[in-house]
Amino acid sequence: MSSLIGNLLVAQSGGPTPVINASLAGVISEALKHEDEIPEIYGGLNGIQGVLNEEIVDLAAQSQQTLRALRHTPGAALGTCRYKVKKQEDFDRILEVFAAHNIRYFHYIGGNDSQDTAAKIDALAKERGYELRVIGVPKTIDNDLPLTDHCPGFGSVAKHIGVTIRETALDNAAMGQNDFVSILEVMGRNAGWLAASSVLAHRRDKTDDRVKSNTHYNCTAPHIVLLPEVPFNPDAFITRVQEVLKAEKHCFVVVSEGVQDAAGNYLGADTSSTDAFGHAVLGGAGEYLRNLVEDRFSGVKARASKLGITQRAASHNASKTDVEEAELCGAAAVRAALAGESGQMVTMVRSGKEAYAVETRLAPLTEIANGVKAFPPEWIGEDRMSVSPDFVKYALPLIQGEMQLPFEQGLPRYAQISLFKVQRRLEPHNRG
Amino acid sequence: MSSLIGNLLVAQSGGPTPVINASLAGVISEALKHEDEIPEIYGGLNGIQGVLNEEIVDLAAQSQQTLRALRHTPGAALGTCRYKVKKQEDFDRILEVFAAHNIRYFHYIGGNDSQDTAAKIDALAKERGYELRVIGVPKTIDNDLPLTDHCPGFGSVAKHIGVTIRETALDNAAMGQNDFVSILEVMGRNAGWLAASSVLAHRRDKTDDRVKSNTHYNCTAPHIVLLPEVPFNPDAFITRVQEVLKAEKHCFVVVSEGVQDAAGNYLGADTSSTDAFGHAVLGGAGEYLRNLVEDRFSGVKARASKLGITQRAASHNASKTDVEEAELCGAAAVRAALAGESGQMVTMVRSGKEAYAVETRLAPLTEIANGVKAFPPEWIGEDRMSVSPDFVKYALPLIQGEMQLPFEQGLPRYAQISLFKVQRRLEPHNRG
Numbered sequence: 001m002s003s004l005i006g007n008l009l010v011a012q013s014g015g016p017t018p019v020i021n022a023s024l025a026g027v028i029s030e031a032l033k034h035e036d037e038i039p040e041i042y043g044g045l046n047g048i049q050g051v052l053n054e055e056i057v058d059l060a061a062q063s064q065q066t067l068r069a070l071r072h073t074p075g076a077a078l079g080t081c082r083y084k085v086k087k088q089e090d091f092d093r094i095l096e097v098f099a100a101h102n103i104r105y106f107h108y109i110g111g112n113d114s115q116d117t118a119a120k121i122d123a124l125a126k127e128r129g130y131e132l133r134v135i136g137v138p139k140t141i142d143n144d145l146p147l148t149d150h151c152p153g154f155g156s157v158a159k160h161i162g163v164t165i166r167e168t169a170l171d172n173a174a175m176g177q178n179d180f181v182s183i184l185e186v187m188g189r190n191a192g193w194l195a196a197s198s199v200l201a202h203r204r205d206k207t208d209d210r211v212k213s214n215t216h217y218n219c220t221a222p223h224i225v226l227l228p229e230v231p232f233n234p235d236a237f238i239t240r241v242q243e244v245l246k247a248e249k250h251c252f253v254v255v256s257e258g259v260q261d262a263a264g265n266y267l268g269a270d271t272s273s274t275d276a277f278g279h280a281v282l283g284g285a286g287e288y289l290r291n292l293v294e295d296r297f298s299g300v301k302a303r304a305s306k307l308g309i310t311q312r313a314a315s316h317n318a319s320k321t322d323v324e325e326a327e328l329c330g331a332a333a334v335r336a337a338l339a340g341e342s343g344q345m346v347t348m349v350r351s352g353k354e355a356y357a358v359e360t361r362l363a364p365l366t367e368i369a370n371g372v373k374a375f376p377p378e379w380i381g382e383d384r385m386s387v388s389p390d391f392v393k394y395a396l397p398l399i400q401g402e403m404q405l406p407f408e409q410g411l412p413r414y415a416q417i418s419l420f421k422v423q424r425r426l427e428p429h430n431r432g
Numbered sequence: 433m434s435s436l437i438g439n440l441l442v443a444q445s446g447g448p449t450p451v452i453n454a455s456l457a458g459v460i461s462e463a464l465k466h467e468d469e470i471p472e473i474y475g476g477l478n479g480i481q482g483v484l485n486e487e488i489v490d491l492a493a494q495s496q497q498t499l500r501a502l503r504h505t506p507g508a509a510l511g512t513c514r515y516k517v518k519k520q521e522d523f524d525r526i527l528e529v530f531a532a533h534n535i536r537y538f539h540y541i542g543g544n545d546s547q548d549t550a551a552k553i554d555a556l557a558k559e560r561g562y563e564l565r566v567i568g569v570p571k572t573i574d575n576d577l578p579l580t581d582h583c584p585g586f587g588s589v590a591k592h593i594g595v596t597i598r599e600t601a602l603d604n605a606a607m608g609q610n611d612f613v614s615i616l617e618v619m620g621r622n623a624g625w626l627a628a629s630s631v632l633a634h635r636r637d638k639t640d641d642r643v644k645s646n647t648h649y650n651c652t653a654p655h656i657v658l659l660p661e662v663p664f665n666p667d668a669f670i671t672r673v674q675e676v677l678k679a680e681k682h683c684f685v686v687v688s689e690g691v692q693d694a695a696g697n698y699l700g701a702d703t704s705s706t707d708a709f710g711h712a713v714l715g716g717a718g719e720y721l722r723n724l725v726e727d728r729f730s731g732v733k734a735r736a737s738k739l740g741i742t743q744r745a746a747s748h749n750a751s752k753t754d755v756e757e758a759e760l761c762g763a764a765a766v767r768a769a770l771a772g773e774s775g776q777m778v779t780m781v782r783s784g785k786e787a788y789a790v791e792t793r794l795a796p797l798t799e800i801a802n803g804v805k806a807f808p809p810e811w812i813g814e815d816r817m818s819v820s821p822d823f824v825k826y827a828l829p830l831i832q833g834e835m836q837l838p839f840e841q842g843l844p845r846y847a848q849i850s851l852f853k854v855q856r857r858l859e860p861h862n863r864g
Contacts, residue, residue, distance in 0.1 A: 012606075015603075015607075016602070016603045016606045016607070046609045049609060062647075063647050065647050066647040069647065069648075073602065073649070074599045074602050074603060075599075075601075075602030075603045075604075075605060075606040076603075076606035076607075077606075078606075079605075079606050079607075079608065079609065080606050080607060081607075081609050082607075083609075159842055159843070162842070162843045163748055163843055163844060164742050164745075164746075166843055166844060166846065167506045167507075167742070167745035167746060167747055167748065167844075167846075168741050168742050168745045169507075170448070170505065170506050170507030170745060170846060171447075171448045171506060171507045171508075171741050171744065171745040172507075172741070173507060173511075174444075174448045174507040174508035174509075174510075174511050174512050175447075175448070175508075175511075175512060175513075175514075176511065177478045177481060177511065177513050177515075182741060184742070200842070200843065201843065203843075215494075215495050215497050215498040215501065215847055215848065215850065216501075216840075216845055216846070216847065216848065217505070217845075217846040217847060217848040218848070284719075287716075287719070303740055303741055304738070304740065305738055305739060305740030305741055305742045306736070306737055306738045306740070307737060307739075307742070308735055308736065308737030308738070309600050309603050309604070309614060309735055309737055310596050310599070310600050310616070310737050310739070312603065313596075313599035313600045313602060313603040314596075314599060315599055316595055316599065316748075316749065317748065319842065396841065396842065399842035399843070400841070400842045401842070402839055407834055408648075409828065409832070410591055410594070410632070410751065410828065410831035410832045410833070411591070411594045411595055411598055411632065411633065411635075411831070412595060412598060412599070413648055413649075414598065414599075414602060414648070414649040415647055415648065415649060416647065416648065416649040416650070418647065
């Protein structure tokens with residue numbers, strides 16, 4: 001295995017997660033241990049755009065305090081982008097910038113679109129004979145990357161959704177004198193992992209059933225979970241709402257933003273708008289269901305909440321397990337690159353026999369790129385509006401543990417990196 | 433001052449708050465200390481409806497564990513209602529139930545509609561010569577009760593909104609390569625206190641400006657705050673959005689659900705729906721603004737989140753100050769009743785000279801009933817889309833301190849009361 005001496009560049013891409021900065025901290029911390037091979041640790045600002053524009057910052061120059069605080073800071077400290085690199089001149093430019101700054105280690109923290117970009121950079125470097133090691137770091141709250149047991153970011157948002165439902169269900173139960181339908185719209189464009197995670201809020205006291213005095217709240221919400229994997233059936237939905245209302249007076253519905261009707265249209269979607277990757281902009285599923293319920297039932301009130309972007313930024317509810325794994329994945333990427341690997345992404349596999357534990361592995365970027373890990377059909381309940389206990393078994397370990405945030409004047413104190421810019425060595429890039 | 437021996441009944445009314453159960457705990461804890469005067473401590477289920485239906489539970493029989501956990505449990509442990517007592521036979525029935533159970537102390541934890549009910553019960557008891565002491569306990573996240581410095585519930589929701597904005601702003605900043613408008617819709621039907629509290633998220637590092645290395649995130653969001661006290665002006669709004677985008681690339685807008693246009697229509701409201709008190713059902717302001725922004729600017733993306741009911745249940749972000757004050761108000765109500773007062777609500781005044789502190793006082797229920805404390809006009813910024821530093825001075829003490837919740841399997845463990853029902857002594861009530 002050849003030793004390669006050169007600088008490291010890390011960048012962040014796609015939608016932020018509560019733990020994408022923990023992965024960044026993992027990359028930096030590990031790289032700092034290998035001064036002989038990695039003299040400089042750089043960050044590209046706003047993902048691959050920072051490379052194209054030669055907007056690069058010195059990460060080794062950050063304070064200890066900043067590095068520590070990145071572990072619990074939401075957003076993406078380096079900035080991110082949704083820019084899809086397509087043109088050959090862009091790829092040429094990336095290698096040009098890498099060469100100008102002697103970048104030999106490249107880590108892209110992102111989802112499948114980003115790992116696609118990383119795969120192409122890796123292939124081009126090999127083709128051109130530019131010695132470069134490219135190891136991706138997984139990131140997505142959607143949990144839909146293939147070949148990894150789960151993705152950093154998912155556990156924290158799942159935990160936030162669980163906390164939110166358990167609390168909101170108590171509010172609904174308190175108001176439960178009249179029929180009431182509470183709707184929560186959550187993220188998850190193509191895969192129902194996040195919507196499914198809402199069932200973690202369920203709670204059934206384990207004390208003896210004969211003991212009447214039950215001092216802990218037994219949460220039965222959510223009662224209905226609508227996954228993007230299941231075409232929406234209005235009649236079946238309304239029938240189920242009716243059953244739940246009859247039994248409980250209130251019905252808690254969780255709906256993924258990505259749910260489609262039988263014709264393939266997103267519920268309440270604004271189809272006039274698409275993002276840079278051509279994905280439809282979603283967001284109206286909750287309000288759509290609220291209207292449907294109030295139309296179909298007289299005297300039933302429905303209210304919809306939409307967590308929107310707030311859910312993927314909710315670091316105050318981050319899962320400690322998720323934070324630690326995100327950092328682990330960042331560190332593992334650096335170690336793999338140092339060991340001579342390239343064109344791979346770090347993955348996680350469960351290694352514990354009794355207790356939950358993970359180990360990292362590697363999977364080819366080309367197999368990760370543009371793949372989607374669908375929610376397993378066998379984990380969808382028979383009624384197509386619930387989730388099986390096997391999913392709970394899978395997901396429960398991922399939300400364990402709480403972070404202790406530093407508070408200042410009543411609010412969390414978060415970190416920002418210092419913009420120690422690395423001097424430009426090239427002319428500006430003219431993107432066509 | 434005559435000593436009065438008899439049972440106590442407490443009930444909860446209106447929308448739950450993160451601390452309405454802390455007030456309940458305050459009532460119970462204080463009442464337990466006065467066994468000679470208060471032999472039994474009862475709770476009415478679902479507000480005044482529990483009295484009408486003689487659905488009463490024994491609160492002294494709850495476990496120590498439950499009483500302790502009520503302090504951090506959202507919802508309303510006794511259940512609540514929005515039932516407006518209007519008919520004379522309902523008021524007669526209330527006194528009949530009170531007499532049947534020798535209720536001599538009545539505490540209603542609620543907002544202005546509830547204190548109106550309490551005032552009428554107090555007046556009727558006096559008229560009929562039934563010895564009863566009625567002391568209300570303030571509760572509303574809207575902070576709009578008159579004659580009190582602030583209301584239990586407000587500080588906790590303000591804190592949750594502050595945490596949410598500081599986190600979401602980091603996400604927006606990370607995505608800030610292209611113009612982006614982030615909209616957060618918050619509660620507050622008639623008064624802008626909650627929308628205003630969003631400015632608590634602002635953060636300006638106090639370190640020397642010459643020090644370039646700034647490791648703490650300086651939050652400039654929210655940039656625009658739309659209060660229900662200010663008629664919405666689309667052109668002024670769009671102009672301001674444009675200014676912020678030019679300076680920062682992203683613009684964070686907080687909008688109260690109660691904002692109206694110049695003609696007095698709620699932004700994006702569903703005017704076909706009203707609640708039991710005839711209030712319009714709100715909720716479309718955020719989506720309305722998102723559409724407006726995307727219509728007026730080409731190439732600008734906007735996304736709206738709506739916290740909805742989740743915000744008033746977010747006990748995991750409760751302010752410790754708020755929790756302690758809510759409990760204090762409950763205890764003060766019992767002490768005032770024991771001291772011979774009736775027809776009053778507990779209020780809070782600031783007593784501290786240097787440091788923040790509060791003392792409780794009393795104010796007549798009739799003056800609280802149906803009153804609304806508007807957001808002070810002098811605290812609205814000149815641009816009508818911001819809030820003055822005087823408001824920050826007022827509100828900042830109210831969000832101080834964090835609760836340490838017990839977590840179990842990754843989620844908070846909340847309490848529920850045991851339904852030890854008090855035996856009925858009357859025939860069922862037939863409401864006309």
